[in-house]
Amino acid sequence: MKNFIEGSHAVAEIVKKCRPGVISAYPITPQTHIVEDLAKMIADKEFEAQFVNVESEHSAASVVLGAEATGVRSYTATSSQGLLLMAEVVFNIAGLRLPVVMTTANRAVSAPINIWNDQQDVMAVRDSGWVLLFAESIQETVDLHVQAYRLAEDPRVMLPVMVNMDGFILTHGMEVVDMPAQEEVDKFLPAYKTAYKLDVDDPKTMGFLADPDYYMEIRYMVQETHREILKIIPEVASEFKKAFKRESAGLIEGYCLEDAEQIFVAMGSVCGTIRDAVDELRKKGKKAGMLKVISYRPFPKEAIIAALSKAKEVAVVDKSISLGGFGPLYTDLSSALSSLGPRMPKMSGFVVGLGGRDITLMTISEVYEKLSSKQTDCAFLGLRQELLGGVNG
Amino acid sequence: MVETLFKPGHTACAGCGQAIGARLVIDTAGKNTIIANNTGCLEVFSTKYPESSWGVPWIHSLFENCAAVASGIEAGLRFLGKKDSINIIAQAGDGGTADIGLQAISGMFERGHDVLYVCYDNEAYMNTGIQRSGLTPTLTDTTTSPSGTGSEGNPRPKKPMPEIAAAHGIPYVATASVGYPQDVQKKVKKALSIKGPKYLQIHVPCPLGWRHEPGLTFDVAKLAVETGLYPIFEYENGQMIPRKIAKIKPVEEYLKVQGRFRHLIKNPEAIKKVQAIADANIQKYNLKAEA
Structure with missing residues (x-):
C-alpha cells in the first residue's frame, strides 16, 4: 500500500512488521520519532514486544545483545554521540555473531555539538564487523530493514546489520512509500530460529577469552563471512524483488x-x-x-x-x-x-x-x-x- | 566427585575466594540459571577458549554491562514466556560493580528486572594487578594507592554499595562472606525466591592481592566479619537484619595477616583509624550480639 509518510514513521512501521521480540533504545535526535512510534505501537497492542527503556545507549546496545543471545529477534536505533557511546558494545555484538539490526539516523559528532546530518557517526564503528548499509530514500530505508533481518539471520552470515539513513533528510522527510503488507513480510522473513543461544537445556558459554593461539582465526572468520556476504546481498535483493515485485537495494x-x-x-x-x-x-x-x-x-x-x-x-x-x-x-x-x-x-x-x-x-x-x-x-x-x-x- | 555446575580445571589462584563464592552461588541457583558475567578474574580464569567451567548458559560481553545484558536476557525470556522457570544472575567483581558498572546496575534496579546481581568483592582490580577500586577499604596498600612516606594507602572509605542498591527500593539486598558458606547459600536461595531485582555482595579474599597465605582464605574472610570491618546483613523490604558477632575481635588480628595492611602494623594511629571504622560499623549495623 502506498502512503505519504515521514521516514521515521515508515521505519517504525516496517520494524513492527519484522516482529522483533525485544526493542531497547535511548533517545537521541534525530532517532527519537522511530522509537517513540514503536513504543506507542506496543502500548496500543499493535504488536507484542518487550520495550526496554534504558539509561544510556551503552545499555541499549547491551540489552539487545542479551536479548538476541536468548534467540529473540531484537532491534535498536541511535545516532551520533549515541552510536559513539555504544561503540564498545557494537564491536562486541559483531564479535559474538549476534544478528541484531540497528537503524542509525546519521548525524554529525561533537565538538562542536551539532544535531544535523552528515555520516561521521557511522565511520567510528566502520571496522566493527557490522554490515553497513546506506539508504538513499525513505522507500529504500524501508526495504533495507526487511532485507537487513533476512541477511543478518542467514546461517551463513550471523552478523549484525546497520541501516544508515541520513538524519532529518530521511528521518523527518516525507515521501510516498510503498509499505509492504504484514503477510508479505512474514513470508519473506520467517520467525528467527537458532541453536546459537543461551538455553538451559543446552548450556553454552558465549564470550570466551581467546588467547593469541585462537584470536586471529576468530577475527579472520568474520572477514571471510563478509566476503561471503558480497554474494548473499544480491541473492537477498533478488529474493526481495520476487517477493515484493520491485527492485531495491543490492551492493x-x-x-x-x-x-x-x-x-x-x-x-x-x-x-x-x-x-x-x-x-x-x-x-x-x-x-x-x-x-x-x-x-x-x-x-x-x-x-x-x-x-x-x-x-x-x-x-x-x-x-x-x-x-x-x-x-x-x-x-x-x-x-x-x-x-x-x-x-x-x-x-x-x-x-x-x-x-x-x-x-x-x-x-x-x-x-x-x-x-x-x-x-x-x-x-x-x-x-x-x-x-x-x-x-x- | 561432587556434582557442580562450576567445573574444576579453571585457572584461579590457589585459595581464590571468588572461585569459592561463584561455585557456591551457581550450585545453589541450580541448572535452570543463565549467567551474564562482567569482565574480570572470574571470566578470565573460567572461560579460556576453547574450555569453560560453566555448566549453565553463560555470557560475557564487556566490563561494565552485565546488568544491561541480563536485562536483555530477561526481556528475551519474558517475550518467550520462559522467565518464570529460569533464574538470571548478573555477576561481577567490585570494580565492575561499584565503579564502571554502576550506571547499568542502577538502570537494571530502576526498571525492576527479575535478576539477581552478585558482586564478588575482593576490594580491588585484581585482574589487572591490584589497583584501587571504589570498594577498596581505607588505608589499603594497592598498586595505585600505594603506601609511602607521604601516604598511608587508599585515603577513602568503601563506597556503600548495599545502601546504594537498597536506595533503589529493590526487594532484597544482602551482604555475605565466603567465610560463611551456608549463609551465602541461604541468601542466594532466598534472593531467587523473590521476584524483581536483588543485590548480593559477597566478601571474597584474594590471596594474591591481599597478600595472605592461600590456606588462610576462610580465616581471613571470617576475621573481616568478626572485627566488624565487613558487616553482614540483609535488607528486606527496607528492614535491616544484621548477622550478629558473638565475640568481636580487634582489627589488628585481621590486618596483621595481610600484606596489604603491613604498613599499618607499626603505626598505632593508623590502626586506631581502622578500629574506628569497625566500631562505627558495629554501631551502625547493630552487629554486637546480646550478652
Whole structure:
C-alpha cells in the first residue's frame, strides 16, 4: 500500500512488521520519532514486544545483545554521540555473531555539538564487523530493514546489520512509500530460529577469552563471512524483488553509467541530488553518471571496479572525513581502483555537507567543474571563506 | 566427585575466594540459571577458549554491562514466556560493580528486572594487578594507592554499595562472606525466591592481592566479619537484619595477616583509624550480639 509518510514513521512501521521480540533504545535526535512510534505501537497492542527503556545507549546496545543471545529477534536505533557511546558494545555484538539490526539516523559528532546530518557517526564503528548499509530514500530505508533481518539471520552470515539513513533528510522527510503488507513480510522473513543461544537445556558459554593461539582465526572468520556476504546481498535483493515485485537495494546501484566518462560516487540521500545533477549535465551533453554504494561493509570492490573501469574521472563525494586523512569512501575507492594500474581513472575526493550544510545542485556542479582541473584528495566544498580568517591563508 | 555446575580445571589462584563464592552461588541457583558475567578474574580464569567451567548458559560481553545484558536476557525470556522457570544472575567483581558498572546496575534496579546481581568483592582490580577500586577499604596498600612516606594507602572509605542498591527500593539486598558458606547459600536461595531485582555482595579474599597465605582464605574472610570491618546483613523490604558477632575481635588480628595492611602494623594511629571504622560499623549495623 502506498502512503505519504515521514521516514521515521515508515521505519517504525516496517520494524513492527519484522516482529522483533525485544526493542531497547535511548533517545537521541534525530532517532527519537522511530522509537517513540514503536513504543506507542506496543502500548496500543499493535504488536507484542518487550520495550526496554534504558539509561544510556551503552545499555541499549547491551540489552539487545542479551536479548538476541536468548534467540529473540531484537532491534535498536541511535545516532551520533549515541552510536559513539555504544561503540564498545557494537564491536562486541559483531564479535559474538549476534544478528541484531540497528537503524542509525546519521548525524554529525561533537565538538562542536551539532544535531544535523552528515555520516561521521557511522565511520567510528566502520571496522566493527557490522554490515553497513546506506539508504538513499525513505522507500529504500524501508526495504533495507526487511532485507537487513533476512541477511543478518542467514546461517551463513550471523552478523549484525546497520541501516544508515541520513538524519532529518530521511528521518523527518516525507515521501510516498510503498509499505509492504504484514503477510508479505512474514513470508519473506520467517520467525528467527537458532541453536546459537543461551538455553538451559543446552548450556553454552558465549564470550570466551581467546588467547593469541585462537584470536586471529576468530577475527579472520568474520572477514571471510563478509566476503561471503558480497554474494548473499544480491541473492537477498533478488529474493526481495520476487517477493515484493520491485527492485531495491543490492551492493551498488548505477545511474547513467553505460557511457559515463565522469562518475560521481556517494552514499545515502545525497545520491538523490546527484541524480538530478546528472540529468542536468546530460541535458548539456555531458557524459555524467552516478554510482551509489549501498553496502559500505562489506565493501563491494569487484562490483565497483566493474562499474568504474571505463570512467575517465571519478568524483568521490564524502559526507564525513577521517581528520588528518581523507574522506573514508575516497580512501576505500582509491584502494579498490588502484588494482586497475595504469587504467585507473583520475580520482578526486570531495567533502561536503558536514554538520547539515546544504548540498545543492550547485554543490554537485562545483564537484563536476573541479573534476577537470587539478586532482584533489579531500577538497572541502562550500566553505565560508569569511569565517576562516587566517586559517586558510 | 561432587556434582557442580562450576567445573574444576579453571585457572584461579590457589585459595581464590571468588572461585569459592561463584561455585557456591551457581550450585545453589541450580541448572535452570543463565549467567551474564562482567569482565574480570572470574571470566578470565573460567572461560579460556576453547574450555569453560560453566555448566549453565553463560555470557560475557564487556566490563561494565552485565546488568544491561541480563536485562536483555530477561526481556528475551519474558517475550518467550520462559522467565518464570529460569533464574538470571548478573555477576561481577567490585570494580565492575561499584565503579564502571554502576550506571547499568542502577538502570537494571530502576526498571525492576527479575535478576539477581552478585558482586564478588575482593576490594580491588585484581585482574589487572591490584589497583584501587571504589570498594577498596581505607588505608589499603594497592598498586595505585600505594603506601609511602607521604601516604598511608587508599585515603577513602568503601563506597556503600548495599545502601546504594537498597536506595533503589529493590526487594532484597544482602551482604555475605565466603567465610560463611551456608549463609551465602541461604541468601542466594532466598534472593531467587523473590521476584524483581536483588543485590548480593559477597566478601571474597584474594590471596594474591591481599597478600595472605592461600590456606588462610576462610580465616581471613571470617576475621573481616568478626572485627566488624565487613558487616553482614540483609535488607528486606527496607528492614535491616544484621548477622550478629558473638565475640568481636580487634582489627589488628585481621590486618596483621595481610600484606596489604603491613604498613599499618607499626603505626598505632593508623590502626586506631581502622578500629574506628569497625566500631562505627558495629554501631551502625547493630552487629554486637546480646550478652
